[in-house]
Amino acid sequence: MGQLTILLIKEIYYPFLAAVGVPANLVTIVILSRGNCGLSKCITVYMVAMATADLLVMIINVIVYYIFSYHFSLSFLSHTPVCRFILYMTVVTLDLSVWFTVSFTFDRFVVLCFQKFKTKYCTEGTAAAVTTTFSVLMFLKGIPVLFAYEPQQIINKVQWGCRSSVAFFSTPPGIAYVWFHSAWVVWLPFTLIAVFNSLTIRRILIANKARKGLQGQMSGNQSDPEMENRRNSIILLFTISGSFVLLWLTNAVSLVTTRLTNTTYYRGDRTNPGYLATETGAMLKYLSSCPNTCVYAATQRKFRKELKNVLRCLSFSFQ
Template sequence: MGQLTILLIKEIYYPILAVVGVPANLVTIVTLSRGNCSLSKCISIYMVAMATGDLLVMIINVMVYYIFSYHFPHSFLSHTPVCKFILYMITVSLDLSVWFTVSFTFDRFIIICSQTFKTKYCTERTAALVITMFSILIFIKNIPLFSAYELEQMINKLWWGCRPNLAILSSSFGAMFIWFHSIWRVWLPFTLIVLFNSLTIRRVLVASRVRRRLRGHSSENQSDSEMENRRKSIILLFTISGSFILLWLTESVSFVTTRLINTNKYHGDYTAPAYIATETGAMMKFLNSCINTLIYAATQSKFREEFKKTLKYPWILMEGLFKIDAKTGVAW
């Protein structure tokens, strides 16, 4: 029974995550795209991009791979070309989610710490360009993954299944690519997010002290709209960055330890600490793609109001479609 504990948790966890995460990210995208959340167009683009990346993670990684492919091992999803494409998109979707978060963090860093550069960088055009360039780069970067997997078996002249291409993965190129992949997806983003946030904190503390001195002669009860807006922006930034680091940390540490001490072979032992750490890390990192909607709702009152309106809109639409005219008795 103990051996099946982690498997049972996965059976329950991933369907719940998909049921919550897919609609949450869809509604978030619609809500932000309507542009009524009192956010600049620049930050809205980054937030829509993050929600889109998270939605891809929910659909491809959680639904397609951990639910459909797992429960229907003999479906068309197991055909080798389809299987390779799924594995490719698994990596692409995670990379997009991660680097859209880094892009958002850098944009907030610039707008708070560089008063001269922000007018040129923190624009709608630049945000769209950054998101587009990162997307293209990530899709190109992961092309070698197609050769990292090979045909598992031939059934009725059909290519079936995917397995790691040991000849490539065990080569020096394969080892370098695996480590580069880990650094690109986790350790470099971690470093950049911590660096940008540290500099942002320093800038905010200095600016707050100067502003308090300049406003010392004013009434204590007088509101400071600029500082209030900055406070909300900082809370949003740090909450998103902090949740990303915390939820990805277990997966990152387990990857390094299993690689360094060569414990990535479990031989079907589901109680092996390396296996449990790896699966726990995976569950936590996927949770990161479900939690941003909650963060937006908790930190942005206007987003919370618009999110509720978006949720109510389908019901209002249905009510209008099925409303019966009292005089004609015809639905309109």
């Protein structure tokens, strides 16, 4: 029963996720790239990078891996070399999505907490350098994945499918890589985002308290646009941090407990509890590639205006 349920959920969930996630991220990239949202060039670079990474997650991880590879089990995508490369790219794209979000969080932390340093760090050039550096690091960090899987079966001397290599994951380097990957893609980002956001929120609350006292002495109970903007920033930070932690938590726990050796990631044993936990965590973590950039951008009034213009143009083009 559990096997049929998880298969049915996946059959519906991943096509729906792709149908929503791909256009959402694509539209976000187009709107932000036009530069009409009133955002600084630094912020735009990070947000475009996040949207691009999330779009790649939707295309490679969801469409290619979970839809095409699953439904066309004897296609070109199921050749072991191609399968290995797809698995490698799924790791890289997720790393990029996570660490671009961390980079953007740190950038906002610097802006709000280090007024002197922000003029040097929070620039378009620095943002481009940071995203480029992380991109190179993620591609290098994922290289061991290419050696972590072996053919699932050999038909007429042709290697098909991928399954976890016991020879890799049972060795000390393989075990170390599993724990490193878990820490790198989940626990370290969890910690950094929590620390940066906590310090940022503390700084905002202190600044708001001082500003409120000053405003009270000068102009009574008049509304303060600056305090309203800071309040919105706190809400935004809590929303992004909370969604990231909640959507990644199941995956983080299952990744550590299964250690990637008791679950076959490609054509796996669908009755294995470790497989069920892994698939549930995967569905939740891929969901995080839909709302993150949209949540950041949708809080901007000008972005909403640009979105309406894009949707209006699309509606006219289909008439």
